[in-house]
Amino acid sequence: MNTPLSDIQKQRLKILEPKLEVAIKNQDIQAAKALVLDLQVLLRPTNHFVRLSQSKNKLFELSIELGDYDFAINGLNSNREVLNKNTRIYLETTSLMAICYVRMQEIIKAKPYIKEVLTNKSVIKSDRTRKIFHKEIINRFNEEVALCTLKSSDDVSYNEDEIEQEVIRIIQTLTEQEIFAQIGQASPRATKELMFLVYDYSTKQLPSAERLALPSPTQKIKDTEVGQTVFESVKRVIYNSLCNPESDIYKTWFNNGMKIVLSKGYIRSAVISCLVNLGVGIKMIAASIIALIMKLGIEIYCERYKPISLMEIRDK
Incomplete structure (x- = not known):
């Protein structure tokens, strides 16, 4: 049983939680920790484990993005031990465990x-909301497969003139x-094979009617579907570079228009930098992602492809 928050706690939370959001957005892992x-220190003495776990999950999701898997697994296991299994936060914590191991x-x-x-049928009561969650989380598993299989063990570099x-x-x-x-x-054959395996296993956990409403595993590994999954998979990294109002690209676009952004090659350089950091070294994939963003324009891309965390998947 938790104790009601004091006024001092509430004031501290109004400071600390927004700061955490900023640290997560900036991928500043040390500040987030x-x-x-x-x-x-603030929430544990009054047993506010759910609220604390929500903040911790944001940190662990960031650590997965940055490749610190051991830290994420240890922390997520700790959360699972203190949380009620019939809660949304427990479900989200378990989803992050799955994502970490897929990655x-x-x-x-x-x-x-x-x-x-x-x-799990007890946490999300609404059939419609549960179906939306299932679809979103299965797509997220697919995106994680794309990221981990496209990552090269070699140093990645691109010739920007060739890409252009x-x-x-x-x-x-x-x-x-x-x-x-x-x-x-x-995309490599290994990407499609693992995507098929994870998607097939995931959909088999669903009731037959819900499973039949989704694309089949064979459909999911067709070139167009794979391409869409790959494009979605890199948005968590690319989005921050292009769509953060504090980024140079966003400021240039907002103040001077798309023509200047394109002429300066900002999008090309930003996407290449993101893909290099991810370890994705396939020229055709890089060029195609850049071309898609340029065809869409920054405004439409930022609106359509804003990434959401697991904690934000809700009824639409």
């Missing part, structure tokens, strides 16, 4: 968590759907 520690390509270890998430020529060709000759198909064609 320090802030969560402050929140723990590590430890699919055998991921499966029990995937199953627990998708077979390819981008021009794509924009001039291909439709949006054809670009997605091209990304799928350029």
Whole structure:
């Protein structure tokens, strides 16, 4: 049983929680860890474990993004031990465990968590909301497969002039759907095989009517579908570079228009930098992603592809 928050606690939370949001957005892991520690000192004595776990999960999701998997697993396990299994926060924590193991390509270890998430009927009472959550989380698993299988063990670099020529060709000759198909064609066989495996296992956990309403595993690994999944998978990194109001690209676009952004090659350089950091080194995929964003424009891209965390998946 938790104790009601004091006025002092409430004032401290009004300071610490927004600061954590900023640290997460800026991917400042050290600042995020320090802030969560402050929140723990504040919330643990009064047993506000749910609110504390919500903040911790944001930190652990960031640590997964940054590749610190051991830290994430240890922390998520700790959260699972103190949370009620019939709560949304427990479900989200378990989802992050599955995502972490998928990102590590430890699919055998991921499966029990995937199953627990998708077979739980007691947490989300509304059938409609539960179906939306299932669809979103299965898509997220697919995106994690794309990220981990596209990552190269070698140092990644791009020739920006070659990329620029390819981008021009794509924009001039291909439709949006054809670009997605091209990304799928350029994706390794290992990406499609693991995507099939994880998607097939995930959908088999659902009731038959719900499963039949989703694309089949065979449909999910068609080139266009794979291309869309790959494009979605990198948005968590690219979005912050392009759509953060404090970024140079966003400020230039907002103040001077898209023409200046394109002429300076801002989008190309930002996307290449993000892909290099992710370890994605396939030229055709890089050029196709850049071309798609340029065809859409920053405003539409930022509106349509804003990433959401697991804690934000709700009825729409």
